[in-house]
Amino acid sequence: MKDINKEKALAFTLPLGFYLGYYFDDDNFKVFNSLDTVFQVQKNNNDPLVYETAFIFSRCLSQLNKSESEPIKNTFKDIINQLKYYVFNLDNNQHRGTPKLRDFIRKEIGKEKIPIDSMNISEKTLKEFLFEETQYIQPSTLRNIIDALEFEIDTSTPICIIKELKKKDIDKKFEINLEKFKNFPKERQISELFTSYLVHYYKEKIDLKKIIKEIEDDSLIEERCDYYTKELVNSIFERNPKIEFNSLLTNVQEPKIYTNKNITFKEHPFYLGREEVVKRFMKDLNKKNLKEFIENYIGLDTRQKKTIEKFIMNYGRYYDLKDIPKEFTPKVPKEINSFVKKYTLKRKPSAISFYVFEGEEREELVEIVKAFEI
Template sequence: CIERGIKRCKDDKTVKYMLMDLKLSVLQNLKKPKGNRLYIKLRREFHKIPKLARKTVATTLLSYPSLNTNETDLLKTRLWSQYYQNDRSTQVFIFLGKAREKIKTGNITEGIALYFKGLRIAKTIPHPTGIINSLNDLAWYIRHSHPHWALRLVNKAMYWVGWYREDARSVFYVFDTLFEIQRIVSDQRLGKTASLITSLQKYLPSGQGRGTREYYKETIQDCKYFIFDLKGSVFKNSNSLRNYLRRFMKSISSASVSSNISRGKLSAILNGKTKTVRGETIRKLIKGLKLKPNPLDDPAPIINEWMKMKIEDVFFDALEKLKGIKPNERVILLLLTYMSIFDRKEKLPYLSRKGRLEQAIELCTADMNEFTNFMSHRYETMRFTSDMINEMHPFIEGRKDLVKKFLGKMPKKRMKIFAVNYAELTEGDRKIVDAFARNYTRYDLGWKVYLKLPFELKEFVEFFHLKKRLSTLAFFASERPTERKKILRVFQELR
């Protein structure tokens, strides 16, 4: 596809070199030797590249040698023109390239300092790729020497992935970094990252090279060990479970008293005569023995029931907080949480069904006792309720803050109309609205551009008191005409 484009635009050098730049990035990700030849070609022809394309090509040339860790004899690209030295976007990649070179030669301290310089410049622009890459690389290179600092840095990178990237496939490496560091520090939130990776990996391309499912095969496989089925309530009495319980029982008699389980039943569990163990029995043992499970190491039945207990506790705490919030604000919390969750068909199979979201919105504004009853029957909805109040995974928090700003632009009465109409849409149409809402805030960058608002959007924008320029940018963020037609159709139903 890229090759055909290059051949067809020989007369338009700007487009030609932009496509060659894209081709170099693809070859670099795939680790193809042809990338080195194209790098040399672009480097030699740099003086021929039109000004409009030169800055983009320059940033790729600056990064290429340092990203190819196996190639030590590639000549580095130097920029003699003061224009490029002073351009802040280019400066970011100059610092990132230098930082990687320092790391490759073992100068970790100097490399870290250069990453921070690049990060500071990237934040002032702001430059999404510069921010995300600086934070991610910093976290990766200090993960063993300063793991908790690394975790803070990669959590920030993950937040900005949610904020800046509607399609997170291109930055899957940040999820990989977070997962690795969470394992190092035994972070109990690792399961949430594993769940996101499992959902996102389905959309990665197949084949070889960076950014493919094959490249991240080991991480994807490891994630399966940290995802638990909360529907199960009867577990196999395995050797690992029995050995784990023995470690925390001083004697069967004392364990029987503290857990309120008969001595005979405990003996049958420990000697393996009982082939299965009920979830309720495991809960009694967790409470009675005052266990503090580790999701990374302990047997699955223990973690499964411990997670259920945590979800229940946090659910009821969240309900108490929700009762002290005004009904209109509860609707906003419910809606922005729902609109931000990734892969709802898998994460919210019940709540995303036709009629369920409408019911939840209606109950949370009218009768909190009925809302409690409605949400308490499933761990899916209990967890969702706690997410309305508590901090979520940083990737989701980034998406959540985008939607929060979008909904915050609407007058209260109009926002309630929006919520009700949104809930009546099909799940596919809701996703279209979600992406528009996030892009609306993403493109609020103070750009001095004027794009005419499509006539079909005018009524929707005016009714919900949205800004014309941001609505237009969010609309055209969908590149394909078919996608934009869908937006227009859905928004006719929303109004």
Template sequence: MNIKLLDKIMNKGQFIRPILNYVVHYLESDRSDKNKSIVNYINVLKLKWDVKYDEALEIINEEIKGLKKGGLYYLFLDQKIHILNRIKQKEGVKKVFDELKDNFDNIPVYVRGLVVETLKNIHELYYEPDENMEKIRYWSENYEQNPVDKGFILLSRARGKKNEERYEEAVCLNVEAFKVLKTIPHPSGMVQALNNISWWLKDTNKEKALTFTFPLGFYLGYYFDDDNFKVFNSIDTIFQVQKDNNDPLVYESVFIFSKCLSQLNKAEGESIKNTFKDIINQLKYFVFNLDNNQHRSTPKLRAFIRKEIGKEKIPIDSMNVSERTLKEFLSAKTKYIQPSTLRNILEALEFEITTSTPICIIKELKKKDIDKKFEINLEKFKNLPKERQVSEFFTSYLVHHYKEEINLKKIIKEIQDDSLIEQRCDYYKKELINSIFERNPKIDFNSLLTNVQEPKIYTNKNITFNEHPFYLGRKDVVKKFMKDLNKKNLKEFIENYVSLDTRQKKTIEKFMMNYGRYYDLRDIPKEITPKVPKEIDPFVKKYTLRRKPSAISFYVFEGKEREEFIKIIDNF
């Protein structure tokens, strides 16, 4: 196989992993001995993405011993310097940097774009601003016309401006990098640019940092599965920024983080817990469910209510709560308080919401917000054609972590029987129906850059809980699958889905999500564009799915997971 074909898609980063899986499948079924080094290079990329650095370095060191100094040799070196930098082996980084720099003129032209991007980034991290800069500037200017090289060079320049504490310039460069990388697309680079902005600004301009958490959350949900490290890294950034701004979405961010964490195995979970200790320690203070159970009467809650009543000098008879009930609650004679009682007390007060507000108060305010929206949205939902109701609810169900609390089969039956009424809807069901009518606002980066963001103060009277951008991104993805799904077979598809166990459902969901993510993927050479394998061809035809995104989504699966997917769809 010609390595130049691979080079044409490497600019998409981790996003082209399923293409590489297809290439490996093709090469190993052809002549595995002849293609061994190319397969090993692909394996190195995957090991790096999976944070298995020792295994990757072992393969690299073995390969470069026997390779001539051609394109593949320098591609291995390029990965070596990336990994050495990740594990902070400074001397090793500088040694490889010097080899790449000194031999740059001998590196094949088709590889230079990747190498110059690496050299520029490493230079920013390890060298003084003027040291060896002239030649690197020359390389940068020559390769900036390539979108991915230009994008990452812009990210590198942004880091340089940040190091000089020129934050506004750094933000502009990150936005420019994002726009360039979006044309490819290069999801990892896109999210990195947005994450940089929010993280770098959180201590200098927290309001502007907050505005950039919306596109960050959206593209995070759009492009990445729950178990991807970038999800945890960026949700942590979003959490820190939202917390500093007392933003109501902070609670949903922590909930998403906790749900993603719960899906990892023990070793993966421990790694995340050790990396993101702050948000891990905050989970119990920010995560709540949407049940209607009574609240524990804690000292913190009683002190808060007592303080607010005293501050406003509210007469008890204006609270829609009996004097006896209130006194027994405030004196700790009762161990619990009913949600309706707490809500009545809150209605009589007005106070600022901060992240130190008792969590049960936040819970009741969110439930109130859900009720207010649901009063309008239930009628809108019931006015949709039944097929549309089923399709829209299923879409909303798929993108939310609340689905674990939903009996999908029962709700579909209620829709079909016209028996879906407000009294049968708990808060999880209400939230998913409300979500159907949440619209994704257009992201105008020019406005984000130029608008002056004023600090926003939330009170129990004006607080609203918008749809989290992470879910909006997911919804955009799933809708592409649902649009193509043969509506005649929609009912059968959902029935088959409902019959699966939890693990099997997640496998189908993964296929659906990635179908949408790769829906518009372009610029893949025909020779390495995945074809629909015979094992899933009947499934693709039956449900009238597009062949290219179906094939690519199939090759997202690896090893036993791919075999499992084939077994699952046999029942569809």
């Protein structure tokens, strides 16, 4: 379909992304294969979600060891070679003045004949950047230039401009969402934030312990939040749109033209799928022990965190499994029985999630669970 009707193919990337996040661990070959397809379709349609798809692919790939990553790298060379043009972080660092960026700004200023004094930037600063007297440009300066112009966005737009537009979108949403978030009871704030944290791939950028303390102290304010934290809070208020497959086939929208004035960056359906399964675990988790659970999680190393996250995800995935005859439904093994009772987890999804693990990985899960039982 992606080669016949690109608009119809784009509509199907939404349920496909959700399906991937809901059903599969991120080291599954099907995830890479489908993300590759989603990336190509979004790229062909100039869909803003293409950047997050590239980021998700890169994060899934980075978590594989050498032997696991080799077949992926050999199979998906095309998308891997393109990642550097689509993946960016949310750090508030200076941007390098590449020829592509300078040419783009020159062209857009010339096209619109914008007077420099209307751009909220000094003529000296602009000229020094455009004529390569300075090698870097401040994010605030670049954003002022962007705000003074109006231009179409496509996949050839310099990545640092996309980054600033993404940050601007985050700021706009966060201004509204922070107040909504702070109106939640503190227990719900912590639970929702931890859910969002587990769903996304910015973990190494987030000081979870610090944010939770700020929630407890009523000291979480916009000025203290970096873009990763803002993104996690914003994601709490993203909702999964109801999608009917019949309507995808019949109601195909005209391709949308995005500009720097109308572009928004929606939550990726891959995250919405992951959120659905994590929320099932969090709903059952004994709220009296929520803080203790998170503290135990924070104390784990990266590999151990990955293991407990896999248990949480599979708990949600097998939550409503009904086609296993009762006599074949696994019982909660003694190794995790105390853990299941302490955190008031449902027994069937706990047992099935446990038996997804095999060999050394299962032994590691047992050791991790012991730390949570103390």
